[in-house]
């Protein structure tokens with residue numbers, strides 16, 4: 354199955370321990386530190402809209418974009434239930450096309466690790482640069498090289514809940530820096546379980562190579578933090594947050 358098709362059904366359940374309110378507070382803290390008040394925001398790889406809908410609720414004019422129509426179905430339902438107006442676009446960010454300019458582009462929870470080719474990542478960054486207003490902010494995170502190569506690495510994870518269980522088998526290839534995640538998910542349907550299988554691939558990027566791409570394109574005031582803090586990242590930090598401006 355395509356990545357994030359069947360998995361979309363259980364994504365929010367499996368992410369239940371992630372505090373998205375804290376995540377949104379962190380983004381707003383970045384705006385404050387930069388003394389910048391964006392009005393129009395584009396969020397790439399927005400998934401089921403956990404950040405998108407919260408930002409919309411706070412009054413930002415936000416568009417969410419994702420390659421998975423299944424993830425977007427959940428995002429739209431949640432926006433409807435929250436009573437917020439969000440535009441959702443089903444698009445591959447490798448072919449990013451957006452009419453008009455925005456004050457801020459976001460990509461959170463390791464969306465860019467799904468871009469397996471460095472030249473493709475470079476092209477996405479270039480498209481983002483064109484979409485941003487002058488001085489517009491670009492904020493994103495990645496799963497660190499350490500997390501992908503060693504924590505996820507060649508390990509297997511499994512959890513068994515009442516209505517959902519999963520087995521997550523990982524294979525990291527140090528020649529390509531790509532980790533393949535083979536996911537098997539069981540979802541209860543009455544007295545039976547439906548079995549779903551998906552493969553996801555993520556690439557591990559080093560901080561320096563991301564900064565090099567951003568600089569080459571012309572992004573300025575680049576800052577890199579251990580996510581959810583304003584501390585310089587350490588080698589064993591697992592999520593790395595980048596902030597820069599056009």
Ligand SMILES: C[S@@+](CC[C@H](N)C(=O)[O-])C[C@H]1O[C@@H](n2cnc3c(N)ncnc32)[C@H](O)[C@@H]1O
Nearest residue numbers: 357398399400419420421424445446461462467
């Ligand atoms: C880990 S989820 C993060 C979702 C959301 N940002 C969140 O915080 O919950 C990664 C998302 O990236 C999306 N994605 C992966 N490759 C993509 C691509 N080439 N273009 C757009 N979205 C992509 C997936 O469909 C998925 O929804």
